[in-house]
Amino acid sequence: MRPYILLTPGPLTTTDSVKQTMMADWCTWDEDYNLGIVEEVRHGLVELATSHTDEYTAILMQGSGTYCVEAVIGSAVKPDADKLLILSNGAYGDRMGHIAEYHGLRYDLMAFDETEQVSVEDVDDYLAHNPEITHVAIVHCETTTGILNPLKDVAHVVKMYGKRLIVDAMSSFGGVPLDVWDLGADFLISSANKCIQGVPGFGFIIARRSELERCQGVSRSLSLDIYDQWKTMEQGHGKWRFTSPTHVVRAFKQAMEELKEEGGVEARHQRYCENHRVLVEGMRSLGFETLLPDAIQSPIITSFLYPHAGFDFKDFYAQLKAQGFVIYPGKISQADTFRIGNIGDVHPDDFRRLIEAVRGCRY
Ligand SMILES: *Cc1c(COP(=O)(O)O)cnc(C)c1O
Numbered sequence: 001m002r003p004y005i006l007l008t009p010g011p012l013t014t015t016d017s018v019k020q021t022m023m024a025d026w027c028t029w030d031e032d033y034n035l036g037i038v039e040e041v042r043h044g045l046v047e048l049a050t051s052h053t054d055e056y057t058a059i060l061m062q063g064s065g066t067y068c069v070e071a072v073i074g075s076a077v078k079p080d081a082d083k084l085l086i087l088s089n090g091a092y093g094d095r096m097g098h099i100a101e102y103h104g105l106r107y108d109l110m111a112f113d114e115t116e117q118v119s120v121e122d123v124d125d126y127l128a129h130n131p132e133i134t135h136v137a138i139v140h141c142e143t144t145t146g147i148l149n150p151l152k153d154v155a156h157v158v159k160m161y162g163k164r165l166i167v168d169a170m171s172s173f174g175g176v177p178l179d180v181w182d183l184g185a186d187f188l189i190s191s192a193n194k195c196i197q198g199v200p201g202f203g204f205i206i207a208r209r210s211e212l213e214r215c216q217g218v219s220r221s222l223s224l225d226i227y228d229q230w231k232t233m234e235q236g237h238g239k240w241r242f243t244s245p246t247h248v249v250r251a252f253k254q255a256m257e258e259l260k261e262e263g264g265v266e267a268r269h270q271r272y273c274e275n276h277r278v279l280v281e282g283m284r285s286l287g288f289e290t291l292l293p294d295a296i297q298s299p300i301i302t303s304f305l306y307p308h309a310g311f312d313f314k315d316f317y318a319q320l321k322a323q324g325f326v327i328y329p330g331k332i333s334q335a336d337t338f339r340i341g342n343i344g345d346v347h348p349d350d351f352r353r354l355i356e357a358v359r360g361c362r363y
Contacts, residue, residue: 138166146291171343175269198248275343276302313338
């Protein structure tokens with residue numbers, strides 16, 4: 001079932017057992033699906049996100065991760081009364097700015113260098129001087145480069161000023177331990193095809209119940225209204241408002257069980273760290289350099305600089321693909337880079353094989 005493995009930021013390489021569960025059809029009105037699958041997934045997600053499960057709930061939303069980011073921003077930030085501060089050091093932070101722009105929201109975007117973490121001091125200073133801010137949004141792992149932002153410290157400052165916190169934890173949730181209650185996060189967003197290792201087709205939001213109540217009537221989009229989606233799921237015990245990606249949700253449930261079997265988020269984090277260590281050590285031994293210093297690098301995805309000016313990424317990519325490895329182009333303007341992901345059903349031995357394959361490439 002695997003012509004090659006994906007070393008990408010998602011969709012990822014999934015297990016055959018996750019893919020196999022999609023070989024059955026489900027009725028969205030039947031309790032086998034709603035109670036047996038959707039509700040279990042929702043409860044399981046809240047348990048993964050926090051030990052304070054009473055205060056939070058999970059909303060599943062059709063579409064890719066961006067749909068959920070847009071749904072949260074469009075449902076939580078009131079167009080006239082609220083003002084959003086977006087902390088950006090990459091394409092996904094910038095995308096939140098585009099969303100705020102589309103929705104005609106009042107917002108400020110604090111831009112940081114793509115190779116530097118969001119600065120806690122700058123956020124503190126900004127909030128001290130801009131009391132009209134009501135919400136702050138940050139990307140946990142900025143997949144653009146693979147940088148890990150200092151979420152705990154930023155969250156602490158945001159809460160010190162009494163602001164609401166929106167976290168795009170798309171590429172880290174399930175792969176990097178965190179607790180939304182400890183952080184004080186009000187909304188956390190991720191999707192099916194990242195660290196939980198499901199297939200693409202929906203995203204999800206972990207939301208503080210009291211903050212969700214405040215979202216009633218805010219959204220100017222029907223399909224992206226998280227309040228409405230939540231109410232329907234609560235009242236219908238797992239019913240989605242519109243056609244849900246049934247096979248994808250079933251596969252996700254299997255992926256969550258496999259996460260548990262692996263030993264939970266801690267164990268998965270350890271595997272990703274080991275994948276990353278083998279990758280980076282091997283690539284460095286071949287003369288490649290990482291874009292980021294190790295101290296701010298996530299175990300999720302790593303950017304490598306082109307080894308020389310005439311490097312032909314497409315050719316390098318094709319040589320690796322022919323040997324069973326799909327890697328990813330870079331996404332930043334300041335330097336020529338390519339990326340290699342560590343997440344998915346991929347293991348340290350896969351990275352040892354990858355390094356041998358790179359060793360044999362012409363570049
Ligand atoms: C993958 C990702 C998204 C969502 O991307 P989609 O293509 O819409 O699934 C958003 N933010 C981050 C940090 C991501 O890694």
